[in-house]
Amino acid sequence: MGLKRKRNPAHATSAPKHSETRKGTHLYRQDQARGSSGSTGTPQVDVKEHHGVAWWQQSRAQRPLAFVPKGPKGTKKVPISDEELREGAPCEVVRDVLPKQLANELLELLLADVPTWQRGQWIMFGKTHDAPRTSCYYSLACGQAEAEDSSDYKDVSALVDRRNAPGALREAAHVIDGVVRRLAKRLERDLAPRDRNCNGGWAASYALANHYADGQEAVGAHADRLTPLGKRPIIASLSLGATRTFRLKRAAASGAAEGTSIGGAATSGLERSGGGKGADSNKAESAATSSPAGGHIDSVDVSLEHNTLVIMWPPTQEEWRHEVPRSKAVGRHPVSGSARINLTFRRLDPASAARAPLCRCGNQAVLKASLNRRPPAGNNAGARDGQHAYYFACDNTKGSCGFWRWDDEA
Numbered sequence: 001m002g003l004k005r006k007r008n009p010a011h012a013t014s015a016p017k018h019s020e021t022r023k024g025t026h027l028y029r030q031d032q033a034r035g036s037s038g039s040t041g042t043p044q045v046d047v048k049e050h051h052g053v054a055w056w057q058q059s060r061a062q063r064p065l066a067f068v069p070k071g072p073k074g075t076k077k078v079p080i081s082d083e084e085l086r087e088g089a090p091c092e093v094v095r096d097v098l099p100k101q102l103a104n105e106l107l108e109l110l111l112a113d114v115p116t117w118q119r120g121q122w123i124m125f126g127k128t129h130d131a132p133r134t135s136c137y138y139s140l141a142c143g144q145a146e147a148e149d150s151s152d153y154k155d156v157s158a159l160v161d162r163r164n165a166p167g168a169l170r171e172a173a174h175v176i177d178g179v180v181r182r183l184a185k186r187l188e189r190d191l192a193p194r195d196r197n198c199n200g201g202w203a204a205s206y207a208l209a210n211h212y213a214d215g216q217e218a219v220g221a222h223a224d225r226l227t228p229l230g231k232r233p234i235i236a237s238l239s240l241g242a243t244r245t246f247r248l249k250r251a252a253a254s255g256a257a258e259g260t261s262i263g264g265a266a267t268s269g270l271e272r273s274g275g276g277k278g279a280d281s282n283k284a285e286s287a288a289t290s291s292p293a294g295g296h297i298d299s300v301d302v303s304l305e306h307n308t309l310v311i312m313w314p315p316t317q318e319e320w321r322h323e324v325p326r327s328k329a330v331g332r333h334p335v336s337g338s339a340r341i342n343l344t345f346r347r348l349d350p351a352s353a354a355r356a357p358l359c360r361c362g363n364q365a366v367l368k369a370s371l372n373r374r375p376p377a378g379n380n381a382g383a384r385d386g387q388h389a390y391y392f393a394c395d396n397t398k399g400s401c402g403f404w405r406w407d408d409e410a
């Protein structure tokens with residue numbers, strides 16, 4: 001706090017520009033350029049040029065970060081621009097989001113904290129497994145971590161503890177709140193009323209931190225829990241350290257049948273869908289339907305470089321799944337090496353958490369979105385945004401009691 005930092009253009013324009021003159025940038029970019037010839041973790045691309053400029057000559061701002069699969073098997077990756085990503089998927093990337101010095105300081109500070117983070121656990125067929133990453137919650141609610149109700153969290157596991165965010169993390173959250181609110185202006189009417197700028201705008205109340213020591217650590221395909229965040233949440237995801245691939249797929253395109261639900265998968269259950277074991281293998285599934293022109297995207301890989309923010313706008317958690325697959329090609333960072341830290345900035349919606357009924361097991365049921373989008377006859381579930389029907393269901397991974405109820409919130 002209180003440190004003088006250079007102003008970042010990302011905070012002032014909707015298409016942040018890379019500053020060639022920013023102090024300290026030059027050295028770092030040389031390092032990135034070295035990495036880009038082989039080890040940035042960027043997906044293998046079959047083209048050498050994008051928008052007429054050779055790959056290695058492109059500045060960080062021009063270099064495409066998003067790639068869609070092409071060809072019948074989806075093995076080729078075609079770069080798309082930031083605008084094409086924004087048009088084809090409900091998410092966008094902001095490069096160099098934090099002042100460089102703050103991003104580096106935050107990385108070092110969190111790396112020092114990492115040995116105290118814990119592995120979440122998940123249960124499959126009655127067996128408990130350790131998550132392939134370590135995690136921790138940082139509360140941004142003004143030093144209130146102890147006072148908050150632990151049942152409000154549970155994105156990961158009751159095992160993962162919460163602590164008050166250090167100053168640099170609060171400062172980063174403040175910058176990110178501002179960036180999200182600025183970019184949210186054009187989406188105002190698609191946002192949940194609580195997040196609209198006319199109601200004061202979105203602000204993160206906590207950050208879920210994940211540490212991936214190397215390319216063997218991952219998170220499987222999932223949607224983040226709606227229960228603690230409410231319907232149509234905004235989630236802002238900051239990457240620090242090594243470069244990894246963030247894969248987004250439409251839930252319907254990843255094999256979900258009509259009526260399939262999404263949005264209730266706890267991170268503790270993520271590995272069920274493949275992140276634990278060679279998640280790269282599901283690459284080809286939706287390849288044929290992705291448009292490199294950006295009009296319609298079913299699947300996209302985003303290369304997450306140090307200090308890049310991905311904003312998942314609604315309805316990402318309702319309609320898409322995201323993952324960080326295992327990978328041999330991790331783009332090393334000068335400070336963290338092969339390790340990557342991710343912070344997902346989220347806003348708790350205590351009213352949403354409080355509405356979840358108890359299932360017959362006596363646990364809080366989870367809120368899920370139905371992908372078939374049809375509110376049931378005679379029920380106003382889903383009528384509020386006209387897009388999704390929502391329901392509550394038992395979340396007991398050791399054996400469901402079968403509890404299920406439409407959410408009829410008007």
Ligand SMILES: O=C(O)CCC(=O)C(=O)O
Pocket residue numbers: 208210219224237246267322323324342344
């Ligand atoms: O590491 C990432 O980029 C994603 C993490 C994530 O999806 C989660 O914590 O829910």
Ligand SMILES: [Fe+2]
Pocket residue numbers: 222223224322
């Ligand atoms: Fe997630």
